[in-house]
Amino acid sequence: MAESAFDPAGIWRAFARAVQPDVEYWLAQLDAPEQAQSQRLMALLAANRETTFGRQYGFASIASPDQFRERVPMQGAAGYLPWLERASRDAQPVLSAQAPLFFERTSGSTSRQKLIPYTPAFLREMQSAMVVWLADMVRVCPGIAQGRAYWSMSPALQPAGVAPNGIRIGSASDLEYLGGSSAAALAATLLVPPFSGNPATWRYETLRAIIADESLALLSVWSPTFLGSLLRPLFTPEDPSCACELAALEADLPGPRAAALRRALADGHCERLWPRLTAISCWLDGPSHGYAQALRARFPQAQWLPKGLFATEGVVSIPFGEAPDCTLAVGSHYLEFLRDDGHICDVSALAPGDEAQVLMTTGAGLYRYALGDRIRVTGMTARTPRVTFLGRAAASCDLVGEKLDESIVNEALAPARARGATACLVPFQQADAPHYVLLLAGVEEHAVQALRIEAEQRLGHIFHYAHARQLGQLGPLRSRRIPGAQAALGDLLQRAAERTGMRAGDVKPSGLVTRLALAEAMLEMTEA
Template sequence: MSAHMDVKRALWQTFLESAKPTLDQWLTQLEQPQSTQERALLRLLEANSDCAFGRAHHFARLHDSTQFRDNVPIHDYAQLQPWIERAQNESEAILTSSPPLFFERTSGNSALQKAIPYTRAFLAEMHSALTVWLADMHRQVPGISHGSSYWSMSPPLQMPVAGPNGIRIGSASDLAYLHGSHLAGLAGTLLIPEFSGELSQWRRQTLLALLADADLSFISVWSPTFLTSLLQPLFDGETPEHVQTFAWLEAALPASRQSALRRARSQGVCTELWPRLAAVSCWMEGPSRHYFTQLAVRFPQTQWLPKSLFATEGVVSIPFGDGPGCPLAIGSHYLEFLCEDGALRHSHSLRLGETAQVLLTTGGGLYRYALGDRVRVVGMSGATPRVEFVGRATGTSDLVGEKLDEQTVQNLFDRCLATRGAACLIPNAYASPPHYTALVATSRHLDASALALTIETALSDAFHYCLARRLGQLGLVQVRLLDGGADQLAHVLQQAAELSGIRAGDFKPRSLINRLETAEALLALTESSCRHL
């Protein structure tokens, strides 16, 4: 065993020893979800009773979850945004008694980009969840500690800037999330590729760093399409760009790794590239299931571990234990759930088979925040429900993290088309790479190529759509022109809805088709009848 590997095992061992109290506490919490959640809520109310939001909502007078629900309304980002803007501009304590360390950028349903406050308390909540996840992952697959780890890190498209009150907006690196915790010690196990500032070079440098490391033992990404896209030049010799990248990689590697690279290409799998690769962790549920299944073929020797529902705004579930789904993160934030029948449930009262939207209350200053994600209860860990991610709430599409919402798409069509309501955007989830197709009904001649460029430019205003495109996780938007006007489009949409199992009277035409079964039917219906880009 090399000294290099000895160091990484020692770092993991140090982490596991420091994680034991957190893990023991978590095991107790799983058996007591109701009291655990109630205590978490009361801590948050007490800690933030003196901030502007706490005073406005009478936190000091709230003593249980029922009073909290009665005094604090459910918020989406648009409703919370005025408070967040105050926290970015004023020196007074606005959302939390302690000021944010920084605001992290993300995109959402009602705005192209959101700013989520990160406080010390919120990071501690996230650290607890990450500690449980990593410790249990090591229990399942000890081999992840035997070499290097790669945690997907993409270059920041927007550098951090200081807000009006001096609080930073944006983080320079994903490693900032680990600051101040014993998790930071695991940074010494990470393979961290260089970033030169040019995105195409970043992709090459990342792939080169991975290929150069024969001792890679663990890969953690969010979307499986990220890794699929990254590896594409190894297995796709059809495009000049991929041919050029493969030649560049081959020339940059030592002879032993060149041989492994050539064998991987000829065999179509990564086994000889990374013989110690013990596990890959990624999203494996909802819209990601198809992409994960395709990617897993490249790694026949590797164990696949699910990602749970971690979002910029908070953590909903934690990969832990055996069985389907992941247990709710009851020890991190306070969680509520809006069921499809309109009922509001707490973590302990969710029933097997129920599907619900997630509401988060966190130490970062999000209170009864509608995350926009839907989960389904698929099992139990002790007395705590295990859930799996179903998808985004109605009106959004999120194949690889682009998080498009219907209002954004409708606004886009209003700008790009002369006739309103005569177009819809369709996710082509099973293409490689996935992409969106704009179906435009028109009775006049349109330049499909120019229209596609216009729509692509407008879509790229959405932060995470732009990121997914630049990382190669999404392909260019395509355009299909449907002869006729809005009536013809409505007819085709209705056909697709019924073919995909929606009752005829229940279908509502939308500018964004977010149900994948309907999208697939719509693409099949229009494949031969439309003029394509």
Template sequence: MNIFIQIFGKIIAPAANRFNRALKKPEITQKNLQKELFRRFTQSEYGKSLNIIHWRQIPIVEYQDIESCINNLTSEPIIFYEKTSGSRSAAKLIPYTKALRRSFNHMFCVWAHDLIVNGPKFSTGRIYFCISPQLTPPADVTTLQDDSQYLDGWLRAILSHFLVSPPGIQHIHNAEEFKHKLSQALLLAEDLEIISIWSPSFLKVILDYIYSHHKQLAESLKTKISAERYNLLLAPPEYSKLWRHLKLISCWDSANAADGAQTLRKLFPGVLVQGKGLLATEAPMTIPLIPAKGCVPMLDEVFFEFEDEKGNIHLLHELKKAEVYEIIISQKGGLYRYRIKDRVRVTHFYHATPCLEFIGRTQEISDLVGEKLHSEFVRQVLDNLPLAETNFKTFIPTHIPTARYILLLDTANTDTLELAEKLDTLLQQSPQYRHARLLDQLAPASIIVNPHAAEILSLHKTREGKKWGDLKHDILNTVPINRELLSELSNVF
């Protein structure tokens, strides 16, 4: 193992050891954190305005409930805002403080230490962190330029010696140029060992670009790569041969990302494709640990409450195996009793702490590749389409033949190609949807007009054991439809 990796492992070992001790006493760890967060809450302008003396008096909120006072949630200075999908609107801004960034920093140190001790035997340490291009005009507020900025300066300084990052790539405004530059950088990194991304489809887009442009890329890199590597690129690429040292791909692998992660496992046999756990812009919530054989909560940085299907609130140490809960978080950036709208299942326990599996968003969210479309946003989009004569409409996701959305109508008096183009334009008011479209993670939205659409969907659901009379057709279907149902809906008779 590289001497620098060994030294880095020793530097971050104390954080990992503290975390492992916390896993053995979740109730005490969470209670101490709760006290600290309540003190922060009472010192904030938001907390003072509510005049609250007990934790349970703090209201459980969603983003729209606190949007008007987003700058008053914490007494600590806000160092930047990070844009994410809103729960009931196209976008939202999450304030970051130094304390919140330290939470992400702590998560990274625990994760990295586990990999160094229990994971593949790294030798070069070369890593690609997901860098998102600036495909839309820059915002008026300070946001992250790349994912390494979730970390503190000292850690970024250490990692900078191992990062694969072409200069200025985050400022590229053209998706094709971004894919070309990133492909070149990755191909130059023959000693690449780690790829850390969010959606597995992001990496698949880049791999597809390399496959389609391999000869062009080979010629552009001819003077910078070995003759052997040049010849590998002249032929249709075999990815496992292009990156022989690759040992780890870290990405989402739960819910709708499961198929994409499995595709990467097939493309890179022998490489550890590890799920990221539950990691959101708002907070680091769970982290994969190899000895745990699952994802454990970041219980020393985030205070967790869990709502069951009956609306009862439970604490971390009160959770039961196999039960499903919706997460409510309180973190160090000023979000208190915040409904994150993620659902988890307790798979097993590690030490005394429950391991949590992400099973999806609440039923209002559709998320194929990270676009996180909300039913209220979709409703607003459809309200701006000329659908006055339409009696039935529902917006459905599918992976057939690739990730995309379909607007299903019973009738339309407008040219469907024009309607689809306007639909896709309106959907791109969501930054995440637009980002996924520009990177070809999502194909353009399309229209299917079928006068029997409602009946076909109803009959399909009854075959799943549901009662026809109890069925409701939501404006946004959150479960991707399969090939059989799509074929049936496309067959207009």
């Protein structure tokens, strides 16, 4: 499309008109979530009753959600792994009647990576939530239609592959998620950086492309750590490696954009670099909150929009309306909720203030799958709950029997975060005495020791941690300060994750690093 003919506002208007029936259907489901959920479940069971899984658990004779709960066990990621491995190995339908178009790797930020089957039915479930989210975003923030948008489409830093049954591993690009949906028309508004195929240069290529485009109106990424890491040269120009990158950018950019870059560096923020930038969409709650807050001052002209709880395994909630929390995607998958007392309920039993873990049944062939994400109900949209993401319930670390999980660690890190720092705990398994290292950014050197002591005292209230310390099995908590502002820790996390082969856009902030390869990379990078 020639630049003179480029009409992003017209493309967005046409999209909004096309998806209006989808939005109206979504609104109707919010008024009757129990009915919408029951219909979704029974349709999934009917479609997949002749699969290996469906025959084993008698899908053909299940007549209600209650029977489904009675007959099909809830399973976490580890328990479900043999089924997923079988689905990637066998030619016959194992989990879904539809053959997957491709398998997508889970992020692997906390545990062993899994291959999730992306079937046509599952993509439609994801797209049904996505088009409503996009339509509502342009309604809430119409300025995003006045220019180009950058959506996080980071290259996979793991090699593409083929499963044993011949099905491709990995999407060809993030745009494959939109194929066949009304949102595919918005691809014409996207700023798509050229990618040479070299993982070592994709970050520079992406940064150059977005700086070169003055019309940038929307930045849509998953994690704020990805955005902070991508734009790091703009925020830390005094760093020698960033100074070199900035010099290369100035030489590589057209004159007016190089001048805009110099003005942005002098200002300390990005308003004059992207005058049309209206909104930034990313995770804003849970462990991402501190990293997003650290970036806000760099974009005084932009509205920050929540992302909702999207995972490789499915979508739990999407932003809808002006509220800072997100509405459960009751029309996409069948959702259940595991309370702290072990009771499992459906969407109709949730009330404001409730906290629970999410279970999903999806067109990908996941049935009563414990996602590992923990949510709190914050309000209602019509009769459907709105939720905020609290963290990973399943994220745990156990070097010598200390049994730490993310909720425990977040409590121990609360004093550091109250002082405006970003913080996380990293296991050091290879030390003579295994121990944890407290990484801190955005805090002065003189405060590090006091914050370490306070975190250790709070961890000492946990029986298994205190017992391991008393026996000498676990060494004392150590600390390392990451120079720079709060975002410096997010940049470290991002780069270490990429070094271990994670897809750049999939990196998720966490108070507790449980993936040992990631922990080793972070400690190695901070050793000096």
